[in-house]
Amino acid sequence: MSIGAWPTLALSIAVACAVFAVTVWSWPRLSGPGIRNILGRIGLQLAITLTMGVPLLLAVNSSYGFYASWGDLLALARDDRAGAGSAPAGRDGVRVHGTHSWRYLNSTDPAVIGRIDAVTVRGARSGISAPAYVYLPPEYLRASxxxxxxxxVAVTLSGYPSTTRVLIDLFKYPQHALDGVRSGAMRPAVLVMLTPTVAPPRDTECxxxxxxxxxxTFFADDLPAAIASHYGLTEDPRAWGVMGNSVGGYCALKLALRKPDSYRAAAGLxxxxxxxxxPTTGNLFGGNAQYRRENDLLWRLKHVPQPPVSLLVASSLKGEHQYPDTVKFINSxxxxxxxxxIILPTGGHNYETWGRETKPALQWLVSRLHTP
Structure with missing residues (x-):
């Protein structure tokens, strides 16, 4: 069962209830002195604590999409490095480890659903190496x-903490892209999917x-240069957009505002x-107050000339703590x-809300991109 599936949550609740019932039944029998009874009570307390905590953690993970699978949680996911073999990193800085196995529309044929490469991108200027997935639509595979x-090209970012797999398994970016093309809502686009945490475990906020x-530097300079070179894509910033949720959304909006020569469109969910x-970020600005202000988007909109970029923000009237700042951003x-x-009547800082916003936001983003 998937880590985010309702049967998994239901089973964990059933186990917790069973352990609670066993504890109630056994406690009087273990109330006496003696090492056996003491160890028995300790064991029951540990069992009830652990089993009561699991449903809560599963529910939080389901809402926020931290982990897409048990393999992600246990850091045992190895399927993407198998099959096609590993190629050495080229001069462009991209190393392809293999293809991600996926099925959609009852097909696994790349000619029908496209191909997802599992890669590592090595930044020539930043020195950062980060894993990513690259979705190549069927039209790209047939193109000269x-x-x-x-x-x-749309760069899609997860939040923090998270894994790259959630962008496929929970956010379903390739699936939404394929559906959009089939319905005529968007043109075929290459997707580059990764987490903003490229110096783990530190949250560097891009x-x-x-x-x-x-x-x-990695996201603005290294990533577009490496991906464009390896896959034969344009580096024209008018053809590149970036979107994400939570921290990934902040990174997306900031990259467009600070680096319009890299990205001309951005969406923040x-x-x-x-x-x-x-504690997860540490000292990001080295005590430089001006540098901090330059990375504050509301301050930046008021004090720095705005570049010719297209921006999308998504929030909810009820349930989103950042809704007032979203209104300030729009008005600035x-x-x-x-x-x-995209303003929903109700929502929250969770996967359920992002699931309603991702598809229209992706279609909006691609519609703002122009290629030579």
């Missing part, structure tokens, strides 16, 4: 080398950290509008930047 330069990971600073965008929004 010249025609492949006409495909738009910042070039002084004397630390150069995460912004439940995005924050400034970088967090907590001025020409030549443009802003659109």
């Amino acid at each position: 080398a010249a025609d492949r330069r006409r495909f738009p 910042v070039d950290v002084p004397k630390g990971p150069q995460t912004e 439940s995005a924050n509008y400034e970088a967090a600073e907590d 965008v001025t020409w030549p930047a443009r802003v659109s929004s």
Whole structure:
């Protein structure tokens, strides 16, 4: 059973109830002195604590999409490095480990559903290496080398903490892209899927950290250059967009505003509008107050000339703590930047809400991309 499936949650609740019943029944029999009774009571307390906690953790994971499978949770997912074999990293910085096995529309044929490559991208300027998935639509696989330069590219980011697999298994980015093309709602696009946590376990918030990971450089310079070179795509920023949820949404909006020569469109789902600073991030700005302000999107919109980019923000009237800041963001965008929004009546900072926003946001993003 999948880690996010309802049967898994139901089974964990049933086990917890059974352990609770056994504890109630056994406790009087273990109430006396003696090492056996003491160890028995300790064992029951541990069992009830663990089994009561599992349903809660599964429910939180289902809402936020931290892990897409048991393999992700246990760090045992190895299927993507098997099958097609591993190729050495080329001069472009992309190493293809194999293809991700997936089925959609009752087919596994790449000519029908496209192909998902499991890769590692090595940044020439940042020195960062990060795993990613690259979805190549069927139209790309049939295209000539010249025609492949006409495909738009959408970089999709997860939140923090998370794994890259959630973008396929929970957010279903390749599936939404394929559905959009089949329905005529969007044109074929190459998707580059990865987590913003490219210097794990640190949450760098896509910042070039002084004397630390150069995460912004990786996403703005290294990633487009490497992917474009390896797959024969254009590096024209008008053909490149980026989107994500939560921290990934903040990164997406910031990359477009700070690096319009890399991305001309961005979508943030439940995005924050400034970088967090907590034990998971450490000191991101080296004590530089001006650098911190430059990474605050609301401050930036008011004090820095806005570039010619298209932006989308998504939030909910009820259930989203960042809704007031989303309104401020929308009201602060001025020409030549443009802003659109998806505002749900109710929602929250969770996978259920993002599941309603991902498909229309992806279609919006690709519609804003223009290739030579």
